[in-house]
Amino acid sequence: MSRDNIHAILMPKWGLAMHEGTISDWHAKEGDEIAEGAPLCDIETNKIANEFEAPVGGRLVRVLKPSNSMASVGEVIAVIAAGEVVDNDIEAVIAEHAIADQAGTESEADRLVEVETRFGKMAYVETGPADASNVVLLLHGFGGDHANWDLLMGALPDDLRIIAPDLPGHGKSTREVGDGTAKTMAKAVIALIDTLALGEVHVIAHSFGANVAAAVAASVPKKVASLCVIAPPALGAKVNPTYVEGFVAARRKKDMRPVMEMLFSDRDLVSRSMVNETIAQYRDEDARAAIAEVGNALLAAPSTDLTRDLAFLTGMRSKIIWGDRDAVVSLPEGLAEAAGDRLVVIEGVGHMPHAENPEAVANQVTTLISD
Structure with a gap:
């Protein structure tokens, strides 16, 4: 079954030296419908604090990182889906991105x-x-x-x-x-x-x-x-x-x-x-x-x-x-x-x-x- 309607939301990379960020607050909760470009959460780095906008629209079906928690760049922080989805498919999408994140951890950042x-x-x-x-x-x-x-x-x-x-x-x-x-x-x-x-x-x-x-x-x-x-x-x-x-x-x-x-x-x-x-x-x-x-x-x-x-x-x-x-x-x-x-x-x-x-x-x- 296609999982094209399920989107893993990743910790963004704001600048070359950013390796991680702290989610200070969520603007939506699980189950909420959210439009593309709408404020999703607030993220703090060691350089700046900013609002992170939803890269896609749909229903926020999973929040993996609660407020005041830290995530590495590229780590899944939430999942947004369009239409009806089942838990097994959500978990599969999360797992796929976790594997990709682990494979890419060596290539980060300037020196x-x-x-x-x-x-x-x-x-x-x-x-x-x-x-x-x-x-x-x-x-x-x-x-x-x-x-x-x-x-x-x-x-x-x-x-x-x-x-x-x-x-x-x-x-x-x-x-x-x-x-x-x-x-x-x-x-x-x-x-x-x-x-x-x-x-x-x-x-x-x-x-x-x-x-x-x-x-x-x-x-x-x-x-x-x-x-x-x-x-x-x-x-x-x-x-x-x-x-x-x-x-x-x-x-x-x-x-x-x-x-x-x-x-x-x-x-x-x-x-x-x-x-x-x-x-x-x-x-x-x-x-x-x-x-x-x-x-x-x-x-x-x-x-x-x-x-x-x-x-x-x-x-x-x-x-x-x-x-x-x-x-x-x-x-x-x-x-x-x-x-x-x-x-x-x-x-x-x-x-x-x-x-x-x-x-x-x-x-x-x-x-x-x-x-």
């Missing part, structure tokens, strides 16, 4: 690599073919790390070689940050490009990382094929000091959560694991001193200028992306008129467009690279 450069230790993750014709370098913002790009990396084309480093003072890279300025960070990025012999790279950079990327492009323009900046504290914009000061000062989860919530238009996207990992990353004294140095330098940076910064970007292949609900670096007045179609404003997202709407950002980046 953090640490290399010594002339600047110091630099950690990064890499995906895509080593001989790809286009190399993409992702630079995160203040207080972030390579994992901030996880969802975007999963949305970009498979034929790109993508490298996402931790900037100095962040993640697993060196704690030596010098004066903490974007120009100093740029020296570390250039050292990594040279160590890995990357040649020309397409740079996608977020927030403070965008200032680092601009410094790289100014220093070694022949190494930067194109530049996409996301919510940069440039072009007449300044970073919200409440975010930077709050991040540096936070020592406990209850202090860090409201700071991290500023990053998103939907505060529920900040998961407990995300807050816990951030607190853990800056627990030791060297890490706290390094991030404080970078934060102080960011706040002390000279005022930016719309005309000057835009002239720099228009001199190269570039794109500017902003969220219309950004509470950390607000969209500068006059930029939309001055930048024209070089600027893309994504609706309904905050300071992290690449996390809240990775598909929209990926589309813009893909177009920029292929132009």
